[in-house]
Amino acid sequence: MxxxxxxxxxxxxxxxxxxxxxxxxxxxxxxxxxxxxxxxxxxxxxxxxxxxxxxxxxxxxxxxxxxxxxxxxxxxxxxxxxxxxxxxxxxxxxxxxxxxxxxxxxxxxxxxxxxxxxxxxxxxxxxxxxxxxxxxxxxxxxxxxxxxxxxxxxxxxxxxxxxxxxxxxxxxxxxxxxxxxxxxxxxxxxxxxxxxxxxxxxxxxxxxxxxxxxxxxxxxxxxxxxxKEKISQEICVVTEEDNKYVSHLLEEVLKSELNHVKVASEALCHAGRDLQQIILDQCYNFVCVNVMTSDFQETQKLLSMLEESNLSILYPVVVVSVHFLDFKLVPPSEKMESLMLIREFAKEVKKRNIWLCGLLISYPQDEQKLQESLRQGAIIIASLIKERNSGLIGQLLIA
Amino acid sequence: MxxxxxxxxxxxxxxxxxxxxxxxxxxxxxxxxxxxxxxxxxxxxxxxxxxxxxxxxxxxxxxxxxxxxxxxxxxxxxxxxxxxxxxxxxxxxxxxxxxxxxxxxxxxxxxxxxxxxxxxxxxxxxxxxxxxxxxxxxxxxxxxxxxxxxxxxxxxxxxxxxxxxxxxxxxxxxxxxxxxxxxxxxxxxxxxxxxxxxxxxxxxxxxxxxxxxxxxxxxxxxxxxxxKEKISQEICVVTEEDNKYVSHLLEEVLKSELNHVKVASEALCHAGRDLQQIILDQCYNFVCVNVMTSDFQETQKLLSMLEESNLSILYPVVVVSVHFLDFKLVPPSEKMESLMLIREFAKEVKKRNIWLCGLLISYPQDEQKLQESLRQGAIIIASLIKERNSGLIGQLLIA
The missing domain is CATH 3.90.550.10 (Spore Coat Polysaccharide Biosynthesis Protein SpsA; Chain A)
Incomplete structure (x- = not known):
C-alpha cells in the first residue's frame, strides 16, 4: 500500500x-x-x-x-x-x-x-x-x-x-x-x-x-x-390536448394511490419540448393516454421519442399504453383485435429496452364507478412500474 | 441474565x-x-x-x-x-x-x-x-x-x-x-x-x-x-383426464423453462386424492388446464379444493387458469367475454388469499409455433408465480 x-x-x-x-x-x-x-x-x-x-x-x-x-x-x-x-x-x-x-x-x-x-x-x-x-x-x-x-x-x-x-x-x-x-x-x-x-x-x-x-x-x-424503487419515483402521464380531461382524472388517482411518487403530466403536442426535458431528467415511467380506444397514435409518438433518446440504455423504461372504453356501450371484445397489436409494438421496442404494456380502462357514465375503475387502473400501473416484470411485456391488462 | x-x-x-x-x-x-x-x-x-x-x-x-x-x-x-x-x-x-x-x-x-x-x-x-x-x-x-x-x-x-x-x-x-x-x-x-x-x-x-x-x-x-423464491420451488399442473396431452406439453415446457423448479402434474378426477396430498405437502402454485376454452369447470373444482384446505393461511396461493385456443380458427375476441368471468372468480377467492389469473395460450396447428406459444405461456406463468404481484389478480394474459 x-x-x-x-x-x-x-x-x-x-x-x-x-x-x-x-x-x-x-x-x-x-x-x-x-x-x-x-x-x-x-x-x-x-x-x-x-x-x-x-x-x-x-x-x-x-x-x-x-x-x-x-x-x-x-x-x-x-x-x-x-x-x-x-x-x-x-x-x-x-x-x-x-x-x-x-x-x-x-x-x-x-x-x-x-x-x-x-x-x-x-x-x-x-x-x-x-x-x-x-x-x-x-x-x-x-x-x-x-x-x-x-x-x-x-x-x-x-x-x-x-x-x-x-x-x-x-x-x-x-x-x-x-x-x-x-x-x-x-x-x-x-x-x-x-x-x-x-x-x-x-x-x-x-x-x-x-x-x-x-x-x-x-x-x-x-x-x-x-x-426498482429508485427508478419508480416518478411517473409521467402523457397525452394529446384533446384528451386532457380524462388524463387529468387518471393523474389525480395515480397521485392518491401512489404515495411518495411524483406524477407529472405532459402534452405530446408542441413538438413535445417539455416532454423532452422530462426524458432528459431521467423519468423511466410513462403512462400514455390514447384518444381513440383502438388506436396507438399517441403511444407510437411517445415510443419514437423514447427510441431517439438514450434514456433506456441504463434502465428499462416502462410505457403503459392506456385506452378508455365504456364497457356498457361497447363490449371490450369488439376492440380486442385492434388492441392486440400492442404485442407487435412491444416486441419491437423491447429490443431498445423499452417495456410496453397495454391497459384498457372501463369508462362508465356513473361517476363513482369511473373512480373505481380509475383506481383499479392506478393499482395495475403501480404494479407494472414497481415490479418491472419483463414477463408481462406486450400484455393487455383490463381495469 | x-x-x-x-x-x-x-x-x-x-x-x-x-x-x-x-x-x-x-x-x-x-x-x-x-x-x-x-x-x-x-x-x-x-x-x-x-x-x-x-x-x-x-x-x-x-x-x-x-x-x-x-x-x-x-x-x-x-x-x-x-x-x-x-x-x-x-x-x-x-x-x-x-x-x-x-x-x-x-x-x-x-x-x-x-x-x-x-x-x-x-x-x-x-x-x-x-x-x-x-x-x-x-x-x-x-x-x-x-x-x-x-x-x-x-x-x-x-x-x-x-x-x-x-x-x-x-x-x-x-x-x-x-x-x-x-x-x-x-x-x-x-x-x-x-x-x-x-x-x-x-x-x-x-x-x-x-x-x-x-x-x-x-x-x-x-x-x-x-x-417468494422459497414458495415458488414447486408448480403443480392440474387437469382432467381428457386434456392430458396438451397439459403434458405445457408441463414439459415449464420444466425446461424453469430450472430448479419441481413441476408435478395431477389429475382432478378420482376425487383428487393425489392432489390432496400435494396440497398437504404445501405446494403454493397451481396451473389449471381447462378442457373447454371458455369454461372454468376445472379451475372452479380446484379452487373449491383449495378453499376447503387451509393452504392459503400462511402464503398467497397462485392459481393460473389456462385455456387453449387456435387463434387462426377462432379469434380470441370471440371468447373474451366468457373468459372475462375470471375477474369475478378472482375477486371471490382473493378473500381467501388465493390469487387467480387467467392465461389464454394460442394453439396453432404448426408444431413449431405451438412450442413457441407454450414457451411464451411458461414465461408468463413463471412471472406470475415468482413475482407474486397482487396487482395482477383477475387479469387475463395472452401467450
Missing part, C-alpha cells in the same frame, strides 16, 4: 481548494455545490478511482462472480461504475479484472456507454489488484491521462450505492490526513494495513448505510429492489 | 438423551432424525423459546416496528413464529411485546393460527424483555405448562429464517455447556453479558448464513425475495 500520490511516499499537501475552506466536519455536509466549488478551475485536485473487481464471489453461492450478476438485466458492476462516473471530478476510473473476464468487462463498458474507464489485470489478491491499478495510474500506462492523480479512491466494485457526498468526504479527509489509499469500507483489513505498514495516517470516514457491500445472494435481491 | 433453568442458578446437568450420544461436533450435522431421537420418550428435554419483540425499529427508517412489517401481506414476526412452531420439541414460545402492540400481536396469532404461543409485556430494554419471558416460564404464569423448561432458547423476532438444525445445535450446546440463556446472535452483547456476569460457561454456536437479522429496510426486500 503506497502513501501519497502513486509513485511518491510523501503525504499530499493540503490543496488550496478543499483544505482552506472546509474541515472534515463541514465536508460532512458537503453537497454538489461544494464539489463544484472545490473542483473546477486551476487549483483543482486530480482525483482517480481504482475498483478491484477480480473476486470470484464464493460466499454468494452462485456461479457468476457477484460483480457480474445481472440486476434488471444489467451487471452489478455497471451500477457501481455509473455511481462513480456521474461524479465529474473523478477524472479516471481504473477497474482491475481477471484476464478471463477482460472481454466481458469491455463489452459491458461498450454496451452501457461508460466513460473515463481503463482496465488493468487483477492480481491474485484484492490488495495486488489495487496495487496494479495504482501502478497503472502512477506509471501513466493508461491513455488520455492529463496528469497523475493526487488522490486515489479505492472503491469496491460491489458497493453500487456510493454517493458523491461520501466520496467528497473521503477525498477531503485524504487531502487533510495524507492517506492516499483510502478504503471506503469501514475498519476493514485495508485500514489496518494502512495503519500498520504505511508511513501515513489513516482516518475513518463515516459512510451512509447505503454503502453496504453486496456479499450474499440476499444482497442481490436487496439491490434489485432498491434500484 | 440467569444461568441454569429459569429460577435456578445451577447449570443444567447433561441429560441422558442429548449428551450421551453426541458431542457438539456431531450435533453440527444434526438432522430431523436426531431431533426426533433426542426428544420424545420419557427422557425428553423440556425446551421453550423466548422472543424479545419490543423493539421500535429506529434503524429501519419506516414507521412500523420491523417485526410487524408486512412481507407478502403477513407481518415478519409471523414468519419467525412459523419457523419455531414447526420444531415440535419446542414446547412453549413466549413473545415479549410492548403494551401498545399487545392487541396487534394477539390478532396475528389468531389470524395465522399460531400455536403454543404465550405473550408477556416487553421491558424497556431487550434484556428486560428476555427477563420477563424467562420469569413467566419460571413462575409458571402461563397456561397449559406441563413442566418448567430445562432449556430456553432466546431468539430474535426479526430472524425469520432459523432452521431446526441450528436450534438443535444450540440446545445441544446449552445442555453440554450449561448456558441456559443462549442467544442465537453471534458474539453480541448477550454473549458478552453471559460471560461477564453469569456463573456459567457460554459457547458460540455457528449459525447458517440464513440466520441474519432484519435491520435495515433493504433486509425487508431481501426477506420478501427469499420467501
Amino acid at each position: 503506497e502513501s501519497g500520490p502513486p509513485g511518491s511516499s510523501r503525504p499530499t499537501e493540503p490543496g488550496p481548494c478543499l483544505s482552506s475552506q472546509q474541515g472534515a466536519d463541514q465536508a460532512a455536509s458537503a453537497s454538489l455545490q461544494n464539489a463544484a466549488a472545490a473542483q473546477p478551475g486551476r487549483h483543482s485536485l486530480a482525483v482517480a478511482a481504482v475498483l478491484p473487481a477480480g473476486g470470484c464471489g464464493e460466499r454468494m453461492g452462485v456461479p457468476t462472480p457477484k460483480q457480474f450478476c445481472p440486476i434488471l438485466e444489467r451487471p452489478l458492476i455497471s451500477y457501481t461504475l455509473q455511481a462513480l462516473e456521474r461524479v465529474y471530478w473523478i477524472k479516471d476510473i481504473v477497474v482491475a479484472v481477471t484476464g478471463e473476464n477482460m472481454e466481458v468487462m469491455k463489452s459491458i463498458i461498450q454496451k452501457y456507454q461508460h466513460k473515463r474507464i481503463s482496465l488493468v489485470e487483477a492480481g491474485v489478491t484484492r490488495h495486488r489488484s489495487i496495487f496494479n491499478g495504482l501502478k497503472a495510474l502512477a506509471e501513466d500506462q493508461l491513455n488520455c491521462k492529463p496528469s497523475k492523480p493526487e488522490i486515489v479512491i479505492i472503491h469496491d466494485a460491489v458497493r453500487p450505492f456510493v454517493e458523491e457526498d461520501t466520496l467528497l468526504k473521503v477525498v477531503t479527509a485524504a487531502k487533510k490526513h495524507g492517506c492516499s489509499d483510502y478504503d471506503l469500507e469501514f475498519g476493514t483489513e485495508c485500514l489496518q494495513l494502512a495503519l500498520k505498514y504505511c508511513c501515513t495516517k489513516a482516518k475513518l470516514v463515516e459512510g451512509s448505510p447505503d454503502l453496504w457491500k453486496v456479499t450474499y445472494k440476499r444482497d442481490l435481491y436487496a439491490v434489485e429492489s432498491i434500484i | 440467569e444461568s441454569g433453568p429459569p429460577g435456578s442458578s445451577r447449570p443444567t446437568e447433561p441429560g441422558p438423551c442429548l449428551s450421551s450420544q453426541q458431542g457438539a461436533d456431531q450435533a453440527a450435522s444434526a438432522s430431523l432424525q436426531n431431533a426426533a431421537a433426542a426428544q420424545p420418550g420419557r427422557h425428553s428435554l423440556a425446551v421453550a423459546a423466548v422472543l424479545p419483540a419490543g423493539g421500535c425499529g429506529e434503524r429501519m427508517g419506516v414507521p412500523t416496528p420491523k417485526q410487524f412489517c408486512p412481507i407478502l401481506e403477513r407481518p415478519l414476526i409471523s414468519y419467525t413464529l412459523q419457523a419455531l412452531e414447526r420444531v415440535y420439541w419446542i414446547k412453549d414460545i413466549v413473545v415479549a411485546v410492548t403494551g401498545e402492540n399487545m392487541e396487534v400481536m394477539k390478532s396475528i396469532i389468531q389470524k395465522y393460527q399460531h400455536k403454543r404461543i404465550s405473550l408477556v409485556e416487553a421491558g424497556v430494554t431487550r434484556h428486560r424483555s428476555i427477563f420477563n419471558g424467562l420469569k413467566a416460564l419460571a413462575e409458571d404464569q402461563l397456561n397449559c405448562k406441563p413442566s418448567k423448561p430445562e432449556i430456553v432458547i432466546i431468539h430474535d423476532a426479526v430472524r425469520p429464517f432459523v432452521e431446526e438444525d441450528t436450534l438443535l445445535k444450540v440446545v445441544t450446546a446449552a445442555k453440554k455447556h450449561g448456558c441456559s440463556d443462549y442467544d442465537l446472535e453471534f458474539g453480541t452483547e448477550c454473549l458478552q453479558l453471559a460471560l461477564k456476569y453469569c456463573c456459567t460457561k457460554a459457547k458460540l454456536v455457528e449459525g447458517s448464513p440464513d440466520l441474519w437479522k432484519v435491520t435495515y429496510k433493504r433486509d425487508l426486500y431481501a426477506v420478501e425475495s427469499i420467501i
Whole structure:
C-alpha cells in the first residue's frame, strides 16, 4: 500500500481548494455545490478511482462472480461504475479484472456507454489488484491521462450505492490526513494495513448505510429492489390536448394511490419540448393516454421519442399504453383485435429496452364507478412500474 | 441474565438423551432424525423459546416496528413464529411485546393460527424483555405448562429464517455447556453479558448464513425475495383426464423453462386424492388446464379444493387458469367475454388469499409455433408465480 500520490511516499499537501475552506466536519455536509466549488478551475485536485473487481464471489453461492450478476438485466458492476462516473471530478476510473473476464468487462463498458474507464489485470489478491491499478495510474500506462492523480479512491466494485457526498468526504479527509489509499469500507483489513505498514495516517470516514457491500445472494435481491424503487419515483402521464380531461382524472388517482411518487403530466403536442426535458431528467415511467380506444397514435409518438433518446440504455423504461372504453356501450371484445397489436409494438421496442404494456380502462357514465375503475387502473400501473416484470411485456391488462 | 433453568442458578446437568450420544461436533450435522431421537420418550428435554419483540425499529427508517412489517401481506414476526412452531420439541414460545402492540400481536396469532404461543409485556430494554419471558416460564404464569423448561432458547423476532438444525445445535450446546440463556446472535452483547456476569460457561454456536437479522429496510426486500423464491420451488399442473396431452406439453415446457423448479402434474378426477396430498405437502402454485376454452369447470373444482384446505393461511396461493385456443380458427375476441368471468372468480377467492389469473395460450396447428406459444405461456406463468404481484389478480394474459 503506497502513501501519497502513486509513485511518491510523501503525504499530499493540503490543496488550496478543499483544505482552506472546509474541515472534515463541514465536508460532512458537503453537497454538489461544494464539489463544484472545490473542483473546477486551476487549483483543482486530480482525483482517480481504482475498483478491484477480480473476486470470484464464493460466499454468494452462485456461479457468476457477484460483480457480474445481472440486476434488471444489467451487471452489478455497471451500477457501481455509473455511481462513480456521474461524479465529474473523478477524472479516471481504473477497474482491475481477471484476464478471463477482460472481454466481458469491455463489452459491458461498450454496451452501457461508460466513460473515463481503463482496465488493468487483477492480481491474485484484492490488495495486488489495487496495487496494479495504482501502478497503472502512477506509471501513466493508461491513455488520455492529463496528469497523475493526487488522490486515489479505492472503491469496491460491489458497493453500487456510493454517493458523491461520501466520496467528497473521503477525498477531503485524504487531502487533510495524507492517506492516499483510502478504503471506503469501514475498519476493514485495508485500514489496518494502512495503519500498520504505511508511513501515513489513516482516518475513518463515516459512510451512509447505503454503502453496504453486496456479499450474499440476499444482497442481490436487496439491490434489485432498491434500484426498482429508485427508478419508480416518478411517473409521467402523457397525452394529446384533446384528451386532457380524462388524463387529468387518471393523474389525480395515480397521485392518491401512489404515495411518495411524483406524477407529472405532459402534452405530446408542441413538438413535445417539455416532454423532452422530462426524458432528459431521467423519468423511466410513462403512462400514455390514447384518444381513440383502438388506436396507438399517441403511444407510437411517445415510443419514437423514447427510441431517439438514450434514456433506456441504463434502465428499462416502462410505457403503459392506456385506452378508455365504456364497457356498457361497447363490449371490450369488439376492440380486442385492434388492441392486440400492442404485442407487435412491444416486441419491437423491447429490443431498445423499452417495456410496453397495454391497459384498457372501463369508462362508465356513473361517476363513482369511473373512480373505481380509475383506481383499479392506478393499482395495475403501480404494479407494472414497481415490479418491472419483463414477463408481462406486450400484455393487455383490463381495469 | 440467569444461568441454569429459569429460577435456578445451577447449570443444567447433561441429560441422558442429548449428551450421551453426541458431542457438539456431531450435533453440527444434526438432522430431523436426531431431533426426533433426542426428544420424545420419557427422557425428553423440556425446551421453550423466548422472543424479545419490543423493539421500535429506529434503524429501519419506516414507521412500523420491523417485526410487524408486512412481507407478502403477513407481518415478519409471523414468519419467525412459523419457523419455531414447526420444531415440535419446542414446547412453549413466549413473545415479549410492548403494551401498545399487545392487541396487534394477539390478532396475528389468531389470524395465522399460531400455536403454543404465550405473550408477556416487553421491558424497556431487550434484556428486560428476555427477563420477563424467562420469569413467566419460571413462575409458571402461563397456561397449559406441563413442566418448567430445562432449556430456553432466546431468539430474535426479526430472524425469520432459523432452521431446526441450528436450534438443535444450540440446545445441544446449552445442555453440554450449561448456558441456559443462549442467544442465537453471534458474539453480541448477550454473549458478552453471559460471560461477564453469569456463573456459567457460554459457547458460540455457528449459525447458517440464513440466520441474519432484519435491520435495515433493504433486509425487508431481501426477506420478501427469499420467501417468494422459497414458495415458488414447486408448480403443480392440474387437469382432467381428457386434456392430458396438451397439459403434458405445457408441463414439459415449464420444466425446461424453469430450472430448479419441481413441476408435478395431477389429475382432478378420482376425487383428487393425489392432489390432496400435494396440497398437504404445501405446494403454493397451481396451473389449471381447462378442457373447454371458455369454461372454468376445472379451475372452479380446484379452487373449491383449495378453499376447503387451509393452504392459503400462511402464503398467497397462485392459481393460473389456462385455456387453449387456435387463434387462426377462432379469434380470441370471440371468447373474451366468457373468459372475462375470471375477474369475478378472482375477486371471490382473493378473500381467501388465493390469487387467480387467467392465461389464454394460442394453439396453432404448426408444431413449431405451438412450442413457441407454450414457451411464451411458461414465461408468463413463471412471472406470475415468482413475482407474486397482487396487482395482477383477475387479469387475463395472452401467450
